Amino acid sequence: MNISLPVYQHPTLTILIDDSQSFLDSLAFQLPPHMARKVFHDTQAALDWLRDAYRHSPSKSQSIRVNYDEQAFSFERRTVAVDIEQIYRQSMNRRRFLLPSVLVIDYAMPQMNGLAFCQAVQDLPCKKILFTGQADEKIAIDAFNRGLIDRFIKKSDHDALDRLELEIRSLQKEFFHAQSLTLKDLLxxxxxxxxxxxxxxxxxxxxxxxxxxxxxxxxxxxxxxxxxxxxxxxxxxxxxxxxxxxxxxxxxxxxxxxxxxxxxxxxxxxxxxxxxxxxxxxxxxxxxxxxxxxxxxxxxxxxxxxxxxxxxxxxxLREPFYSLADFLRDQSADIKS
Structure with a gap:
């Protein structure tokens, strides 16, 4: 993994997808309270929500433009101008915490198995963790080697939840490395x-x-x-x-x-x-x-x-700031209502 700073990084959503509502409730409860998450037991609903979330992604507001020097005719003399203020102005986007960066997906689901789901969202930049049973380990290894998933964890492992939290944090960081790679290289x-x-x-x-x-x-x-x-x-x-x-x-x-x-x-x-x-x-x-x-x-x-x-x-900052604490409070209120 690239060892350098992303040009920005903020809390994001972890998406949990499993056909068992009771398992989802248990898993969501055991994750740290400050780790924002959204759960789905219906794969089609998860697909629809993910695509809509990326259509409204705050990163789309980031401005990178290429200006051409009218006196220069060669490609090598083209200049690149980056509106750097747009980077920290993303902190003013209230929707930034709704950006899904990591998916945690069960493998054995009746509507669509976890591997098929990963293939369906392969064009999205989110990172993927496949949660598998013992019998699905070979499938998970093959999917990892093919680049369809970024990690896999066996549900039966005694430290599965601890590993899951660590891998989510690691992949959130990798997500921002990938998102800001072009800008970082330029700047x-x-x-x-x-x-x-x-x-x-x-x-x-x-x-x-x-x-x-x-x-x-x-x-x-x-x-x-x-x-x-x-x-x-x-x-x-x-x-x-x-x-x-x-x-x-x-x-x-x-x-x-x-x-x-x-x-x-x-x-x-x-x-x-x-x-x-x-x-x-x-x-x-x-x-x-x-x-x-x-x-x-x-x-x-x-x-x-x-x-x-x-x-x-x-x-x-010019306007009131919407913090992570504000977001978690609002998310908690939405769940209760």
């Missing part, structure tokens, strides 16, 4: 080199565990990653390199910034987030510049990255 060649650095991926995973972040999005200016916790609290991880801090230094020098700020930038000790001035130092910040800076922490990767975590100003 990591330019200002977002950290996307392809395993050291940054490890750091982001550690920060998610430490601070309870459940979703994140690439942020364009300043370069970094925008995190949200379960209740919608936003935190921006600003990621700088030595070159980008020297660019900040040049701007600050042009504006006659205080010596302490210039020294901190020159010595790579400060990470700024001038949130009220378009990201760069201005005269208006002279007497309050320290409140816009934090001590630089260092991530040693393919190059040194200087980073800090800032509270994210609410005016950047």
């Amino acid at each position: 990591s060649r330019h200002s977002f080199t950290f996307l392809s650095d395993p050291a940054l991926e490890t750091l982001v995973e550690q920060l998610c565990k430490r601070h309870g972040f459940v979703e994140y999005y690439l942020f364009p200016n300043p370069t970094g990653i925008l995190f949200f916790d379960m209740h919608g609290k936003a935190t921006l991880m600003v990621v700088e390199t030595e070159a980008s801090l020297m660019s900040q230094l040049e701007v600050a020098q042009d504006y006659g910034a205080p010596l302490e700020l210039l020294t901190g930038l020159r010595e790579l000790r400060l990470v700024p987030f001038f949130s009220d001035s378009g990201g760069m130092y201005t005269d208006a910040l002279r007497h309050d510049w320290l409140s816009y800076c934090l001590p630089a922490q260092i991530c040693f990767g393919a190059q040194d990255y200087y980073w800090a975590l800032f509270d994210f100003p609410s005016h950047y």
Whole structure:
């Protein structure tokens, strides 16, 4: 699997499909409460819902456009423009948590067996786990080798539920790797080199565990990653390199910034987030510049990255935020009603 950061990642739906309603109820109950899921005991209903869900997928709003230089006639000189703001703006889509990323499908079902179901949704990007009985193991292995499924788990295994939870989490991550592969390859060649650095991926995973972040999005200016916790609290991880801090230094020098700020930038000790001035130092910040800076922490990767975590100003989002906690509350209310 590719070891690098997706350009965004958020909680998604796990779809459970089994002809036994009692088994579905038991399985859904035993999964962690914060792992959103939807259950189907009718395969046709599941197929119809999945296709409709992907027709309304929030990822369709992501904008990648190719612009052609009128003065350039060769293919090699074509330029690609990416509307990076559209990446973190996906956090404002209330339907993002309804995106189905992983299917957990029983094999032996009367309407349509699990393998036939996987073939029917082969064109969809969701990952697939086949839940099988002991007698179906050879069928599952063959389906895995043919690429029809991504994992299979035997129901009879003593640790089947623990394995299922682990595999769901792993495949959700693979889902976002696949969804953002083209964007990542484009962006990591330019200002977002950290996307392809395993050291940054490890750091982001550690920060998610430490601070309870459940979703994140690439942020364009300043370069970094925008995190949200379960209740919608936003935190921006600003990621700088030595070159980008020297660019900040040049701007600050042009504006006659205080010596302490210039020294901190020159010595790579400060990470700024001038949130009220378009990201760069201005005269208006002279007497309050320290409140816009934090001590630089260092991530040693393919190059040194200087980073800090800032509270994210609410005016950047422009509208009320719909959090994972809001979604789970609404989903629970729908089930009860």
